[in-house]
Amino acid sequence: MDALLERLRAGLPAEALITDPDVTASYAHDMASFCDAGTPAVVVLPRTVEEVQHVMRTATALRVPVVPQGARTGLSGAANASDGCIVLSLVRMDRILEISPVDRIAVVEPGVVNAALSRAVGELGLYYPPDPSSWEMCTIGGNIGTASGGLCCVKYGVTAEYVLGLEVVLADGRLLNTGRRTAKGVAGYDLTRLFVGSEGSLGIVVKAVLALRPRPPQQLVLAAEFPSAAAACDAVCRIMERGHTPSLLELMDRTTVRAVNAMTSMGLPESTEALLLCAFDTPDPAADLAAVGELCKASGATEVVPADDVAESELLLQARRSALPALETVKSATMIDDVCVPRSRLGAMIEGTAAIAEKFALTIGVCAHAGDGNTHPVVCFDHTDPDESRRARASFDEIMALGLELGGTITGEHGVGVLKKEWLARELGEVGLELQRGIKAAFDPLGLLNPGKLF
Template sequence: MAEVADMRGPEDTIAALRDGLPDGVLVTDPDVAASYAHDMANLCAAGRPAAVVLAETVEQVQHVMRVATRLRVPVVPQGARTGLSGGANAVDGCILLSLVRMDRILEIDPVDRVAVVEPGVVNADLSKAAGEFGLTYPPDPSSWETCTIGGNIGTGAGGLCCVKYGVTAEYVLGLDVVLADGELLRTGRRTAKGVAGYDLTRLFVGAEGTLGVVVRATLALRPTPPPALALVAQFDSTAAVGRAVAAVTAAGHVPSLMELMDATTVRAVNDLANMGLPAQTAALLMVAVDTPDPGPELAAIGRLCEEAGAFEVLAADDAEQSAMFLAARRLALPALERLGTGMIDDVAVPRSRLADMLDGVARIAEEHDTVIGVCAHAGDGNTHPIVIFDAADPAAAERASAAFGAIMGLGLALGGTITGEHGVGSLKRDWLARELGPVGVRVHQAVKAAFDPLGILNPGKVIAS
């Protein structure tokens, strides 16, 4: 691929962009542009953009890509910048292409159970709109109240309810994508079934804007489930909670949510919210069931937890009490971040290796003299070790970075993956090469070259060119 370094100066870029954009869409003030330069990933470098385009139409996105191709200028597509891997971070001299103003829900069809949306639609807004038809859009990232559908598609986002309802890729039926040269590609379908041609739709999901810019999506919807009923089980060892997760799965239960917090996280939540959780809690497991009659199944899951070694199991009586239980899980990140700067890892392992992952992270924390709290989507093995450190202390930051890498190495050693839902971005690009191996890297590079021969789409992210 040609080097992006061949690009012209920012003045040429700005002049060419201005020729095809209305007032209020192009941002050239350096200080304002710099405020768009990074997502929420700590310690990921961000460059200085030449300009920001707050695109409002497909035609404006096409104009940006035609200018970028002609001048060989890098383009970094962005949603709400809630990502945690540096995938939306600027590179020097780039055009930051923000899609948050393309925020229309174009259609909700209750018969076909699909929604057609622009990429800037906020996840929660889609869920609310679908709810008026008795439908729901299941993927629910923790930032669902602010993150956008385009960003969710770019990273292949997951969420708390993925154990039962799956991740973003399973709900994207079709896409409109502006390619590197400005052409508009339509992929997929809106029918319930369809296997015509290569599955290009899945190729763009999780590609983090490195292959094209998503400007419209056709998404599958599901009937709104009944209110969930939850329980909390407390364990005095990681081995016991690992047995419980395995037992629930092996027994055929499909809870709508199965979340775990380790001892470090439990203590942090206790300190923040004074929830009175016992000091001996080594792991806390939250399980929710959203069937029409959840009581019997929840009771059966509770018995499995007790048989696995839970010293206390408390089941909610109603949806309101269930929400109170789950509030502890939602407090996990803010509770840990009170202790210092957080680097959030995103390593998924087989469910059978969950206890090994927890024990391994505890060893890594001790070896690197670093605080690490773990939250996990236990039902699918997706763990989120959160490395806490003092960003003002270079030695602490170095230890934290080493611990972060060691966690990814541990995940791979346990047969897992370096990212279950946050994406690769710039943060994990080198680790992706280790996971893929040389043949996998070569195939990724070939796909990238086919869609983006000049290497202008989100360069430096996901895969090395």
């Protein structure tokens, strides 16, 4: 410990180091349940690339593990500390270095908060689409690490589609530049995409070149009530089959709607079994919503209500963004799953989750990015009750098994971390896992970067 601190202090300002155990303990974990976390030796908060390089050179020389962190809003334990590690928190590297309306790019440091970037580019008539529910808190570096999605994925895609280039500090302290600033580029292997979703296991992202779009028109939202989740999922299939491209297509089941009302007093319709929100940011959103409304009615919607204006639309979107925090108030703890299935199997996924909730006598609310099949079943349980905690964990595993059975994946946007290591192995298979480990070894031969995560 003394040798580690001495070497770190040689290349870092005093304020960049935290050794108080009461403070370092607060950096030990992210927001995931059922994920072990160790005790860090020290927390480092660098402000420059050179300081990050110094940390990694020190870690390599002393063989000390390093756990990179952003805002710790993750839900899989990917940012959890290992015993004796250096926690490398990148939240102070929070500068927007460049915004180019001509090239339609932004160059940012990893600690930039997603919402701050969105607002900054918006002032120039531009748009950064990825918008996780935690966008007011989560950082771009964390978004890159977990390949985050958000509400707009159905039309605009996920984080990976907006990362053009990266500057990465490798495990031994060398600086690697990947990708490009240009609209096109196919020189060599696509290392940029390799880092997106790698959860800090291959290198430390210290700068990102992000693609931007022109700011779209303000979107209008439609809310449709359904007598069953199956009927709502049928409407989703009809909407996509008919060629519509909504900017948002979100689903909340009855449990989620009631939780949102209890927390926010928004007055959402609690009698519905499923509430579908559909938005368009097209030149004539009202016409698009009218067409979708007819499809919802054909699928059995009992009520279809298009928003009258942008303010009413924003209120409905706020209800959806409140879904996960609201479900967290139902019991003392939650496990938030992140299973993505083909759109055509969305109904089976939600019905199967309801059956699992009944089997284990648990409250499981489901909110979903319905347009891309990404479900978030939220298992609510009393963490002080050992039996209920056991059932919660068992239900979580059955939900993931159901997702794979339906041709899906164990994570659409939250990542693997600690929580889903076993399930990653099942999804990838023996050959896939062997090759992934080989990639890890090529970038981090000593296994110092975020050990114990992914596999």
